[in-house]
Amino acid sequence: MSFAVEVEKLTYEFSNGSKPSLVDIDLQIPWSTRTLIVGANGAGKSTLLKVLSGKHLCRDGKILVNGVNPFSPAATVNGDDECLLTTYLGTEWCHMSVINRDIGVSELLESIGFAHFRDRGDLLCKILDVDLQWRMFRLSDGQKRRVQLVMGLLKPWKVLLLDEVTVDLDVIARSKLLQFLKWETQTRQCSVIYATHIFDGLADWPDQLLHLKAGRLVDLLDLHKNVQFTASNDSAGNDSAGNGTVTQTGDLVSITRVESLHPLAVAWLSQDPNELKQSSPTPQPNLR
Numbered sequence: 199m200s201f202a203v204e205v206e207k208l209t210y211e212f213s214n215g216s217k218p219s220l221v222d223i224d225l226q227i228p229w230s231t232r233t234l235i236v237g238a239n240g241a242g243k244s245t246l247l248k249v250l251s252g253k254h255l256c257r258d259g260k261i262l263v264n265g266v267n268p269f270s271p272a273a274t275v276n277g278d279d280e281c282l283l284t285t286y287l288g289t290e291w292c293h294m295s296v297i298n299r300d301i302g303v304s305e306l307l308e309s310i311g312f313a314h315f316r317d318r319g320d321l322l323c324k325i326l327d328v329d330l331q332w333r334m335f336r337l338s339d340g341q342k343r344r345v346q347l348v349m350g351l352l353k354p355w356k357v358l359l360l361d362e363v364t365v366d367l368d369v370i371a372r373s374k375l376l377q378f379l380k381w382e383t384q385t386r387q388c389s390v391i392y393a394t395h396i397f398d399g400l401a402d403w404p405d406q407l408l409h410l411k412a413g414r415l416v417d418l419l420d421l422h423k424n425v426q427f428t429a430s431n432d433s434a435g436n437d438s439a440g441n442g443t444v445t446q447t448g449d450l451v452s453i454t455r456v457e458s459l460h461p462l463a464v465a466w467l468s469q470d471p472n473e474l475k476q477s478s479p480t481p482q483p484n485l486r
């Protein structure tokens with residue numbers, strides 16, 4: 199199969215929506231790659247990930263994941279019962295009720311086939327520092343999220359759709375998780391698509407960057423070809439707060455000083471429509 203994901207002329211509108219949440223999207227995501235989706239609140243990131251996961255039926259446009267329509271009941275990985283076509287880990291998944299129950303972590307993991315995927319499960323527990331002796335109701339939010347991630351990633355997938363599920367993780371756990379996902383894409387044929395507002399530690403993680411703006415795909419950058427980080431400390435290259443700045447010459451985006459995608463996300467989003475900005479002035483605090 200040539201691409202992990204192929205999308206043509208995809209337009210999607212919720213049945214109760216007043217306008218389409220995704221408009222005329224064309225996209226090809228190669229195998230063994232990591233894609234980051236950048237966009238303002240409401241830009242369509244979650245909707246795109248859910249459509250790709252087969253959660254929403256999309257009548258307009260073509261969507262293929264591993265060559266099959268992810269909404270189709272027959273959307274499985276040909277000849278491989280051990281691998282899921284897609285895994286979507288998003289907000290609703292984060293709120294699964296079982297994580298607050300008085301249940302042991304090993305019992306919880308056994309109930310979803312830990313024994314069958316023992317090597318992968320042990321590796322995930324090690325990476326996410328999960329102790330099988332823990333009891334769920336005694337854990338912190340971040341520890342619960344780590345157990346959930348072990349559960350969500352236990353069964354291998356062809357395409358992983360991550361909808362900002364790392365907010366509760368400490369920096370070490372997040373970094374190890376990102377390294378694990380990178381290793382996965384390098385060692386078996388799979389791809390990861392990750393929507394996030396947190397750009398720390400991501401500079402050398404993605405292969406490509408998508409920018410969604412009001413449901414449209416407005417930028418698609420190949421990180422290896424179109425983005426460079428320059429080491430210059432010269433003040434002309436930085437904003438007043440000393441953060442990196444972004445300049446674009448043709449297809450090449452240069453990010454100065456900081457090796458981070460944060461300045462690029464800020465540059466993109468600062469040009470995006472923001473209904474709040476247009477409708478009312480920012481309220482000023484009353485300091486009297």
Ligand SMILES: Nc1ncnc2c1ncn2[C@@H]1O[C@H](COP(=O)(O)OP(=O)(O)OP(=O)(O)O)[C@@H](O)[C@H]1O
Pocket residue numbers: 212214215219237238239240241242243244245246
């Ligand atoms: N269940 C729904 N019913 C109707 N409209 C929806 C629904 N979910 C999302 N939308 C609309 O679709 C558009 C895209 O929403 P989406 O959740 O995909 O944005 P997002 O980029 O993931 O935003 P955020 O960064 O806030 O998570 C928004 O205009 C939103 O109001």
